[in-house]
Amino acid sequence: MGNLVQAELRKTTTTGLWWGLLIPTAVLALGWGLATGLLGQFFVDFASTSDVDDVSDFLGVTPDQWKVSLFGIARAINISTIFPMVFGAMAVSGEINRRTITTTFLTSPSRMHAMLAKMLVYVLWGAIYGLVIMLFIAVGVVFTSDSGQLPDAGGWAMLTLVCVLSSILMTMLGVGVGALIPNVAGTVVLLLLYFLVIENVLHLVLAYLEVPSVIGFLPNGSINGLTGSVAVDLFLSSAGVVPPEIEDVLRAIAGAGGALDWWWSGLVFLAWSGVVFAGGWAVTQSKDIT
Amino acid sequence: MHDGSGLIAVQNLTKQFGPVTAVQNLSFTVSPGSVTGFLGPNGAGKTTTLRMLLGLVKPTGGTATINGRPFHQLGQPGRVVGAVLEAQGFHPARSARNHLRVYAAAIGVPDAQADQVLGLVGLGSAADRKVGGFSLGMKQRLALATALLGDPQVLVLDEPANGLDPEGIAWLRTFLQSYARMGRTVLISSHLLAEVEQTVDQVVIISRGQTMFYGPLEQLRQSQQRRVLVQPSDLNALATALRAEGVQAIEQLPDGRLAVSGVDSKQVADSALRAGVSIYGIQEEQVDLERLFFQLTSGQYAGYAPAPAPFKQQGGWA
Known part of the structure; x- marks a missing residue:
């Protein structure tokens, strides 16, 4: 197994795809980080000069102490992890497309071994992407925010953890979908459409039907819940007592409307990744490579 | 294992x-x-x-x-x-x-x-x-x-x-x-x-x-009988001489030669000498593996030879 993992690792490092996707990922993360800080600053300035005593009363702290950057960070993670998902999506579909899968299977004890080795290597890449994403978001946010709006050290650690987890999970889902639909363009288009459009529409429909709790069980809803719930928890922990209605609004801002606790969300998304990977595995296992 | x-x-x-x-x-x-x-x-x-x-x-x-x-x-x-x-x-x-x-x-x-x-x-x-x-x-x-x-x-x-x-x-x-x-x-x-x-x-x-x-x-090669193609001065005399020596597989080719199977050229030449027949040409046929292969595998996607174009009647203009 170690041999196959090394082989898969070499496959990823001997072409330019890893940095070709990592550069736009870093740029996007940095951009969202900068925007988060600027928007947060704008909001805090606005809130400080306006008649927002009511809100201040609710939150128990003055506006300049609101850690508004948390929401932007959660959103930035969600959008940036699209890239590691696309990277994962190319893992199997790319090999089928270029017909290198033949040699891969000829040099592997079984297809199962090859698929597992691939998954392990892409988990590692997911983690690397996650760390880079967090680093660039942090640089952007710190550059444009007042220290009062930033999380504390524990908060940063927690956000880094969920960012890396989220990136790994998204990569795994990508690998699974790429195996299920062995076509590079089809896989990427489907994933982007689903995560950027389809499920967002679905969220609106579910909210309209007054069953928002279903959202937390959908793929995008659960992966957003993983980061969003942590952001909301961190915000609330420094904001005092908050009525449930306001909490719901805050969750929606963090992109975690209808979501479960962060670790529950992570498990739900892991289950989605597992189901898709199992499907992709079954397809690959029985496939005639002609 | x-x-x-x-x-x-x-x-x-x-x-x-x-x-x-x-x-x-x-x-x-x-x-x-x-x-x-x-x-x-x-x-x-x-x-x-x-x-x-x-x-x-x-x-x-x-x-x-x-x-x-x-x-x-x-x-x-x-x-x-x-x-x-x-x-x-x-x-x-x-x-x-x-x-x-x-x-x-x-x-x-x-x-x-x-x-x-x-x-x-x-x-x-x-x-x-x-x-x-x-x-x-x-x-x-x-x-x-x-x-x-x-x-x-x-x-x-x-x-x-x-x-x-x-x-x-x-x-x-x-x-x-x-x-x-x-x-x-x-x-x-x-x-x-x-x-x-x-x-x-x-x-x-x-x-x-x-x-x-x-x-x-080698077995494939031997599966096709080798033939000797010979052009004698007298077809019938050579054929009779060969038959007398027990060689039965003799056929006349359209080009006027005899094709003798199951013998080598030396044997045919010796028979001709004994029968007093001159030989103008003699040749051992090469085993054509490609033809054998073609016979074994033909027919899968056999096409038809193009039909000859029908003769067009000229006329209608003077």
């Missing part, structure tokens, strides 16, 4: 792609120490058979084993069998050396092996070039290098001469024969008998997914 015999065994192998029967009840064995040609016209089921042997395509029925085991039970298959297949891909942005290092890692052989096989196939100077810029012949050599990485006991090659220049084909021929002489098994497919005639010791000829002939090439 596998028995290390180097034996390839295909038994009652059948593959159905939907309504199409690609391979039907195919059986043959390939022994180590010789090069076996796997022959048949395009579409006869050669590639499908080889892919079933290599675990890439699931048979509908029957078995295909290497060293007594199906492919997925070989443990580390890269060390047992190396394969060069049609449409085997390379990542265009990966260098030849990196390509080989990926699979060297998978098989579990040292990286130095990558450079060694590159040298072996004559690609040493192109090691750091991207495969995307390779010619078809270079890709074929790289595919062979990949197959050789694990120093396998069994080598399976599907139409390996495709894209190779005459020099490359000559080199491949020598290489495969010496590989087999080391006691290893070499199975090589082709749709042209002439292409592998000088390379192979045994042949398996298939057509329409079925085995048509299986055995040593």
Whole structure:
């Protein structure tokens, strides 16, 4: 197994795809980080000069102490992890497309071994992407925010953890979908459409039907819940007592409307990744490579 | 685990792609120490058979084993069998050396092996070039290098001469024969008998997914009777003399010569001398393997000869 993992690792490092996707990922993360800080600053300035005593009363702290950057960070993670998902999506579909899968299977004890080795290597890449994403978001946010709006050290650690987890999970889902639909363009288009459009529409429909709790069980809803719930928890922990209605609004801002606790969300998304990977595995296992 | 015999065994192998029967009840064995040609016209089921042997395509029925085991039970298959297949891909942005290092890692052989096989196939100077810029012949050599990485006991090659220049084909021929002489098994497919005639010791000829002939090439040669074509001064006198010596298979050819089967030219000449018949020309007919091969495999996609155009009546204008 170690041999196959090394082989898969070499496959990823001997072409330019890893940095070709990592550069736009870093740029996007940095951009969202900068925007988060600027928007947060704008909001805090606005809130400080306006008649927002009511809100201040609710939150128990003055506006300049609101850690508004948390929401932007959660959103930035969600959008940036699209890239590691696309990277994962190319893992199997790319090999089928270029017909290198033949040699891969000829040099592997079984297809199962090859698929597992691939998954392990892409988990590692997911983690690397996650760390880079967090680093660039942090640089952007710190550059444009007042220290009062930033999380504390524990908060940063927690956000880094969920960012890396989220990136790994998204990569795994990508690998699974790429195996299920062995076509590079089809896989990427489907994933982007689903995560950027389809499920967002679905969220609106579910909210309209007054069953928002279903959202937390959908793929995008659960992966957003993983980061969003942590952001909301961190915000609330420094904001005092908050009525449930306001909490719901805050969750929606963090992109975690209808979501479960962060670790529950992570498990739900892991289950989605597992189901898709199992499907992709079954397809690959029985496939005639002609 | 596998028995290390180097034996390839295909038994009652059948593959159905939907309504199409690609391979039907195919059986043959390939022994180590010789090069076996796997022959048949395009579409006869050669590639499908080889892919079933290599675990890439699931048979509908029957078995295909290497060293007594199906492919997925070989443990580390890269060390047992190396394969060069049609449409085997390379990542265009990966260098030849990196390509080989990926699979060297998978098989579990040292990286130095990558450079060694590159040298072996004559690609040493192109090691750091991207495969995307390779010619078809270079890709074929790289595919062979990949197959050789694990120093396998069994080598399976599907139409390996495709894209190779005459020099490359000559080199491949020598290489495969010496590989087999080391006691290893070499199975090589082709749709042209002439292409592998000088390379192979045994042949398996298939057509329409079925085995048509299986055995040593020599046996195939002998299956066609050799004939002596002779032009005597007196046809009847020579024929009578030959019949008197017990030679029965005599026929007259349209060009006025006699075709005598089952004897050599010396015997015919001696008979003619004894009968006082002059010989103006005598020739032993060469065994035409290609024609034999064609007879064995013809008919799968037989087309019709174009019908002669009907004579057009001229007229209507003066």
